[in-house]
Amino acid sequence: MSDFYVNVLQIRDTSFQIGVLTGRRVRNTSIVKTWKALTKPIIDHDNMKSIYETLAPHLLEELDGLAYELEISPKKATALFSGYDVPKPKAIGCSALITRNHYVRNYDFSPEVYDGLLSLVQPKEALASVGYNLQILGRHDGVNQEGLVMGLHFVSHEDYRKGVSPWITTRMVLDTCSSLDEAVSLIKEIPHAACYNFSIGDREGNIAIVEASPEQVVVRNDEALSCVNHFQTNLLKSKNRKNIEGSVKRNNYLQSLSDRYLTQNELFNHFKSKNSPVFFTDYDDYFGTLHTFSYSFPNTRILTTIAQSNQILDMDLQRWLDGEDINMKVLKGSIEKD
Template structure:
């Protein structure tokens, strides 16, 4: 039973300082070799900087810090970590359920293509955030100090082109916006590289699924609950779904049935992380195994998160962390069991 570990990074200061610390943390880790093999040697730096200067200028500073922390050039750091003009990635799966009270999500993929980092960062220029890293700079999912929570869901490569990766888009959303409406407005403006869903919720109980392609962005809003998986549900975008979406449809139906059970945040979190759950998967060799469960309670500012088959649960009061109370945990340990 192979062990599976996620390191926990806590950083405060300027965006440059956070990039520097992150770079020092990932230096000489195996994931860097993977990024070198799947990213381009060079990207269109002018276009990238133009977009990031508009929507997230602090990320350019963080990239400078990453470059220094890793001892590489800023241009090379941008190609490796900016999340702009990234070659096609493998398909991934994710299941999210939002209610007026909480957000709960599973991320499904392969541990071979996983950063293995959970970050809590408080940059001088942005909101404090907590979430799982993807391509170092980006995020699979996470929440910010204003109670805005977000996650990505792969749909298809239809219309694939040069643009902002969904994991960098998540980072932009969490760093700079305080509610669903603001996040939706930004996701309508940036150029998207592929077809992805974005699940969004905020502390007022607002929720939305942004169905984004390189050509069109459609928004579905929820009232008391909303599910988000790996296919477009709006009729105007259904033609962009993959040929086989049966698994995604089945997961969506299961999530909608859960709504009627009126489960608490803790109970829903336990259901998502359970290896017996219909939304916990073990097909890691086919890039569809559950790697982490992430959740957030709006009322209590409480993060509950864990990784596959771990006996550890991170239980974080985000308000306390923002006030300066670091958590003691430095890593999460679990196991990967192929089903």
């Protein structure tokens, strides 16, 4: 068993300063070295910049802040952290359940490729949000000031191409969208690099799974929705990997939970429990649970924790938006491999 940490970063400032202060937190850390090893040394900066200027220009300012603090060129910062034209990552596992009242999700991968940052940011140029960082600029999952919550779920590398990563898609939606309809519209505009599901809900009780491939985007709706790592609509089923048995099994289990009308606490505790069918410890095979994230639409309550931790961040998003900082600076958990 090894200790596992996630730093909690709170910033209320310009997008440039958010980049500076985030860069200060990750400077000289292993995650920067990891992304140097995983990303291309040079990307099509002009094309990337054109997309971001159209869809989320403030993220270019945040990238400039990262470049300034890390003492690298803006072009190097975009290659490292923009999430554009990223080489194919290994399969990422995630399980989520959305009802009209609650959202709960587990993120499963390897601690070796994990930023270890939970950011609470309130930019002057975009919507405030709380979420777990991926490739520094992007987000695994999170919720914004309008009560829009979203998470990503890997499906396949079918039709993989140069484009925007799903973690940047998540960040763009959280930063610029106030409703499910706005989120779907933006996702349809983004040039996606790979096949991913996005689990999304808003404060009006609208929920959906958005199935996105580089060629097509399809929306799946229902009263309660489970989301795992395969497409379920007939239009996109052909894009699934050959072996989706584990994903189907998780989906069937999550569907059984949706009929039980569980509270946010009950759902959250179930997902984070090591004994849960949706908690995994296959860290060496890039399938170990790293964090659990939950949001309640009616009362703006966030519950989150990391792998096998006794610490739970329990916060009222609205109170934080009104200026009340949280006291927690680090979440400590542990990684126990099979």
